[in-house]
Amino acid sequence: MAAAAVARGGLRVGPCHRLARAAGARGGLPWPGLGGGRAAAGWSHPAPGGEAQYCAELVRKRDYEGFLCSLLLPAESRTSAFALRAFNVELAQIKDSITQKTIGLMRMQFWREAVEDIYCDNPPHQPVATELWRAVKRHNLTKMWFMKIIDEREKNLDDRAYRNIQELETYAENTQSALLYLTLETLGVRDIHADHAASHIGKAQGIVTCLRATPYHSARQKVFLPMDICMLHGVSQEDFIRGKQEKNVRDVIYDIASQAHIHLEHVALDDYLYNMRKVDFNIFHPSLQKKSTLLPLHLYIRSWKKTY
Numbered sequence: 001m002a003a004a005a006v007a008r009g010g011l012r013v014g015p016c017h018r019l020a021r022a023a024g025a026r027g028g029l030p031w032p033g034l035g036g037g038r039a040a041a042g043w044s045h046p047a048p049g050g051e052a053q054y055c056a057e058l059v060r061k062r063d064y065e066g067f068l069c070s071l072l073l074p075a076e077s078r079t080s081a082f083a084l085r086a087f088n089v090e091l092a093q094i095k096d097s098i099t100q101k102t103i104g105l106m107r108m109q110f111w112r113e114a115v116e117d118i119y120c121d122n123p124p125h126q127p128v129a130t131e132l133w134r135a136v137k138r139h140n141l142t143k144m145w146f147m148k149i150i151d152e153r154e155k156n157l158d159d160r161a162y163r164n165i166q167e168l169e170t171y172a173e174n175t176q177s178a179l180l181y182l183t184l185e186t187l188g189v190r191d192i193h194a195d196h197a198a199s200h201i202g203k204a205q206g207i208v209t210c211l212r213a214t215p216y217h218s219a220r221q222k223v224f225l226p227m228d229i230c231m232l233h234g235v236s237q238e239d240f241i242r243g244k245q246e247k248n249v250r251d252v253i254y255d256i257a258s259q260a261h262i263h264l265e266h267v268a269l270d271d272y273l274y275n276m277r278k279v280d281f282n283i284f285h286p287s288l289q290k291k292s293t294l295l296p297l298h299l300y301i302r303s304w305k306k307t308y
Contacts, residue, residue, distance in 0.1 A: 046127050051134075052079045054127040055086035062089040073187070080135035080186040086128045087111075087146075088179050091153045101157050108154040115146045139186045145178040152178075161237065162210075164228040165259050172206020173199060204263035211256060214240060214283050229255050243284050250281040257281065 046054045059082050060067040066088075070081040091111060098104045114129045123133035135141060152174035162168040180198035184190070210224060217224060223237040230236070232255070233248040240249070257277075279285040 051127040051131040052082065055079075055082040055131050058089055058128070059085045062093065073183075077139075077183075077186040079131070080139055081183055083128065083131040083135045084179060084182050084186070087132055088149065088175075090128055091149060094153070095157055098157075104157045105154065108150055108157075112147070112150050115143065115150070119143050135186065139188075141182055141185050145182050148174045148178045159222060161224050161230075162226045165207075165226045165256065168207060168210060168226055169203045169259075172203045172209075175202075176206045176209070177202025200263040204260040207256060207260035207263075211253065211260075211283060214253075215243075218243065218284075225252065225256065245282050245284060250283075253281040253283045 056067070056070075056079075059070065063085055066085045067082075070078055070085060073081050091108070094104050094107045098107075114124050114126070115132075117123055118129060118133040118136055121133075121137075123129045136143075152171055156171060162171070177199045180202050181195060184194055184198060214223070214225060218240045221241055223240045225240070229252050233251045235248050235252050239246075
């Protein structure tokens with residue numbers, strides 16, 4: 001983490017060799033980062049100055065908890081935080097919106113080039129990219145974290161389970177933790193201790209997200225839970241696909257949830273872990289699929305008490 005902190009000392013501007021080509025290649029093409037083109041994502045170009053509202057609305061629809069947390073940030077950082085989370089949403093939904101890996105790789109490449117162009121002061125005319133460019137200019141955000149998120153999301157396009165819990169944690173570190181490092185930068189926080197906390201929170205969030213998505217993926221004949229833990233308890237992917245709720249299946253969830261709990265105890269993620277314990281780690285229990293109507297209140301109270 002110390003090396004990461006040093007690397008963030010200034011704006012890391014990438015090569016600008018694509019400026020001329022990019023300027024002539026963008027006219028009227030559907031943006032590949034929007035998961036199936038404009039029609040599939042319901043995208044239309046916002047009015048001038050409407051990019052911030054577009055990002056906030058995208059996050060509200062696709063990352064509701066992130067939306068609520070961003071609302072609690074200071075006004076001078078809130079718009080940038082929405083841009084960061086909108087960028088994360090764009091990348092996250094690529095995997096579920098494609099039928100061929102090649103298409104996913106093309107969309108990842110679009111965002112990789114978009115970040116390069118953002119740091120060359122030539123963002124593509126796409127609302128999230130435009131707002132991201134403003135955030136980079138406003139807060140001198142570190143380019144390295146954007147690239148880590150893209151690279152890790154790209155590697156994750158393969159439909160395969162994590163080989164072990166460490167592989168899942170690495171994915172979480174390079175996506176969720178990296179997003180938190182950027183969010184800290186929008187708040188003017190560049191501190192190794194804050195980075196250390198963000199690393200643990202991001203890893204826990206990545207693990208919890210993997211657990212929460214298990215019923216959704218299982219219904220689509222896919223299982224991404226760490227194979228080493230499944231094998232330890234003699235559980236197959238087919239057991240999850242069939243929605244089995246035997247003790248060995250719940251033991252798998254318990255072990256993975258315990259790893260998340262190691263990283264943090266008293267943040268919003270702890271609510272989901274607590275609710276999971278109440279249903280004896282039955283990941284398919286209906287109560288775990290419901291959105292908490294009291295979450296906005298709980299987050300506000302924690303923000304007011306400064307307890308996370």
